Amino acid sequence: MPSIAHLHESGLLAAILPHFAQGGDVEVGPGDDAAVVRLPGPRLVITTDSLVEGQDFLLPATRPAWIGAKAAVQNLADVAAMGARPRAVVVALNAPESTDLAVLEGISRGLAQRCGRHGTSVVGGDLGRSEQLTITVTAVGALEGDAPAVQRSGARAGDVLAIGTEQLGRSAAGLAQLLAGDHAGQHVPWHNAPDPDLSLGWGTGRTAHAMMDLSDGLVRDGTRLAQASGVLLDLDREALAADAAALDGAAAQLGADAWDWVLHGGEEHAMLAAFAPGSVPPGFRAIGTVRERPAAATPAVLLDGAEIPGEGWDHFA
Amino acid sequence: MPSIAHLHESGLLAAILPHFAQGGDVEVGPGDDAAVVRLPGPRLVITTDSLVEGQDFLLPATRPAWIGAKAAVQNLADVAAMGARPRAVVVALNAPESTDLAVLEGISRGLAQRCGRHGTSVVGGDLGRSEQLTITVTAVGALEGDAPAVQRSGARAGDVLAIGTEQLGRSAAGLAQLLAGDHAGQHVPWHNAPDPDLSLGWGTGRTAHAMMDLSDGLVRDGTRLAQASGVLLDLDREALAADAAALDGAAAQLGADAWDWVLHGGEEHAMLAAFAPGSVPPGFRAIGTVRERPAAATPAVLLDGAEIPGEGWDHFA
Numbered sequence: 001m002p003s004i005a006h007l008h009e010s011g012l013l014a015a016i017l018p019h020f021a022q023g024g025d026v027e028v029g030p031g032d033d034a035a036v037v038r039l040p041g042p043r044l045v046i047t048t049d050s051l052v053e054g055q056d057f058l059l060p061a062t063r064p065a066w067i068g069a070k071a072a073v074q075n076l077a078d079v080a081a082m083g084a085r086p087r088a089v090v091v092a093l094n095a096p097e098s099t100d101l102a103v104l105e106g107i108s109r110g111l112a113q114r115c116g117r118h119g120t121s122v123v124g125g126d127l128g129r130s131e132q133l134t135i136t137v138t139a140v141g142a143l144e145g146d147a148p149a150v151q152r153s154g155a156r157a158g159d160v161l162a163i164g165t166e167q168l169g170r171s172a173a174g175l176a177q178l179l180a181g182d183h184a185g186q187h188v189p190w191h192n193a194p195d196p197d198l199s200l201g202w203g204t205g206r207t208a209h210a211m212m213d214l215s216d217g218l219v220r221d222g223t224r225l226a227q228a229s230g231v232l233l234d235l236d237r238e239a240l241a242a243d244a245a246a247l248d249g250a251a252a253q254l255g256a257d258a259w260d261w262v263l264h265g266g267e268e269h270a271m272l273a274a275f276a277p278g279s280v281p282p283g284f285r286a287i288g289t290v291r292e293r294p295a296a297a298t299p300a301v302l303l304d305g306a307e308i309p310g311e312g313w314d315h316f317a
Numbered sequence: 318m319p320s321i322a323h324l325h326e327s328g329l330l331a332a333i334l335p336h337f338a339q340g341g342d343v344e345v346g347p348g349d350d351a352a353v354v355r356l357p358g359p360r361l362v363i364t365t366d367s368l369v370e371g372q373d374f375l376l377p378a379t380r381p382a383w384i385g386a387k388a389a390v391q392n393l394a395d396v397a398a399m400g401a402r403p404r405a406v407v408v409a410l411n412a413p414e415s416t417d418l419a420v421l422e423g424i425s426r427g428l429a430q431r432c433g434r435h436g437t438s439v440v441g442g443d444l445g446r447s448e449q450l451t452i453t454v455t456a457v458g459a460l461e462g463d464a465p466a467v468q469r470s471g472a473r474a475g476d477v478l479a480i481g482t483e484q485l486g487r488s489a490a491g492l493a494q495l496l497a498g499d500h501a502g503q504h505v506p507w508h509n510a511p512d513p514d515l516s517l518g519w520g521t522g523r524t525a526h527a528m529m530d531l532s533d534g535l536v537r538d539g540t541r542l543a544q545a546s547g548v549l550l551d552l553d554r555e556a557l558a559a560d561a562a563a564l565d566g567a568a569a570q571l572g573a574d575a576w577d578w579v580l581h582g583g584e585e586h587a588m589l590a591a592f593a594p595g596s597v598p599p600g601f602r603a604i605g606t607v608r609e610r611p612a613a614a615t616p617a618v619l620l621d622g623a624e625i626p627g628e629g630w631d632h633f634a
Contacts, residue, residue, distance in 0.1 A: 028466050032399065033364065034364035036460065039359040046441065048407040048441065049443045050411055050451075090365040094372075094451065124363065125365060130372060138365055149345050211350075
């Protein structure tokens with residue numbers, strides 16, 4: 001495939017736009033100044049997030065379609081975590097002129113396919129030049145009627161902490177494999193394109209007292225939820241033991257600790273939620289309890305009542 | 318001011334978030350997975366656009382607050398051009414770690430202030446690292462009731478072509494001054510932070526048959542509107558003569574042609590619209606007529622009935 005160096009914007013758009021099928025709720029799709037989408041209600045849910053080459057992905061270590069899928073997931077998950085179904089996204093794509101057209105097409109295809117699984121249309125975007133390939137997606141949904149947003153701040157002492165995935169830590173395991181040069185590592189695909197069940201967010205997750213998606217690791221994100229709610233989260237080692245055990249083989253190969261991946265691994269995008277006791281719905285499993293926080297100086301997340309060493313991912317650390 | 322190299326994400330947010338005042342329509346502002354905004358209706362209008370350092374601006378040739386204002390304007394104008402008032406924006410800000418915190422603060426302040434003039438809240442965003450400072454803004458509004466979107470495709474033969482600015486070409490003149498090393502040039506501020514009356518879009522512009530904002534020059538954007546509508550635009554040299562004359566001094570200094578700036582200069586973001594004959598509303602002025610297009614081979618934009626040499630701005634040319 002040719003690079004995009006000699007393509008005009010219209011040529012690029014002609015290659016990319018066919019990937020973006022429009023749903024019946026789209027009144028005006030790509031091509032005008034802005035898109036028009038009929039939401040199920042006027043209470044808009046909106047989030048934005050970028051993937052930057054060299055920072056968030058390495059082109060030789062992933063696939064264009066995975067980049068697009070990951071750019072989708074990290075945004076769709078944020079809308080889902082408020083209890084809303086994502087309805088549309090827009091994408092700003094900035095790329096060096098040496099970029100293969102096939103890369104931009106692959107990203108567009110991966111983005112559109114991942115969005116399409118939930119009926120989310122890619123309704124518009126912007127193309128430009130930059131030194132690093134950069135994909136910024138904005139996702140929107142709507143809360144229906146007067147349904148409350150499921151915020152981070154609603155967890156109460158006595159709630160059950162639950163997670164909407166069968167297996168934590170795979171994204172971190174895949175990253176470790178990539179960083180060790182094992183591009184064919186078992187968990188690399190999940191790191192490059194994590195695929196949690198986002199529909200839990202606008203499905204059974206709507207009954208949660210508090211919810212968020214796991215971007216930066218269970219401990220770091222759990223701390224955010226705990227602090228927003230003024231509570232303490234006590235993780236249950238037994239409930240997470242199978243997650244760690246499943247990654248023990250990969251960890252042993254790399255001289256790593258699978259528990260680090262489970263507790264601190266980022267980019268899972270699974271739903272982390274607090275439910276009333278006895279009310280953990282299908283799709284979620286209990287991984288701890290919500291307790292009163294005795295003092296602000298106490299760590300906000302414990303494991304079997306004890307402090308947890310280590311930290312999650314900080315984009316600026 | 319220190320660079321952001323040693324700041325954690327939370328420290329950066331603490332410096333930036335105070336600039337983002339939230340309107341009464343914001344149910345959930347920055348800090349949760351996504352923001353929640355109550356729109357005046359469920360028919361969402363959405364657009365996204367980036368500014369990239371070295372591509373769209375040069376840090377030594379502008380001011381941080383201008384970068385923020387321009388990132389706002391180019392998006393607010395797209396929502397306005399559909400006939401909708403922008404209600405909220407989100408911003409993805411990626412920056413090298415050598416960036417002064419003051420630069421990010423200035424961008425945030427400029428963004429928030431420009432948005433605030435129309436009651437538009439900056440409701441959320443994302444911070445990350447990159448080699449080039451990159452600001453991607455997504456702006457949203459809503460069409461009220463069953464009000465039609467003002468698209469590019471509605472112009473009809475016999476309509477009057479009108480523009481919502483007193484003066485075209487200043488942004489291109491400012492760019493030419495910058496490129497000639499004249500950072501204090503008279504038109505540099507307008508290039509760095511164009512300030513057209515966007516409220517025309519959701520005000521009197523709503524009566525237009527077709528509307529768009531001028532991003533890439535009168536001829537290039539006019540061609541898009543003409544092609545979308547299947548018509549021809551005939552610009553009136555006399556109606557534009559004062560625009561060119563006002564820039565003659567700056568053009569003479571640079572050995573440039575002021576008509577090039579008026580006809581082809583990008584980044585004005587003024588509203589270009591087609592109105593029924595005799596119905597050009599306050600804030601707009603007639604600059605041409607809409608005619609039937611005799612054949613697809615004919616240029617879609619003429620000046621006093623004659624072909625126009627030159628081209629507008631293509632981000633990928």
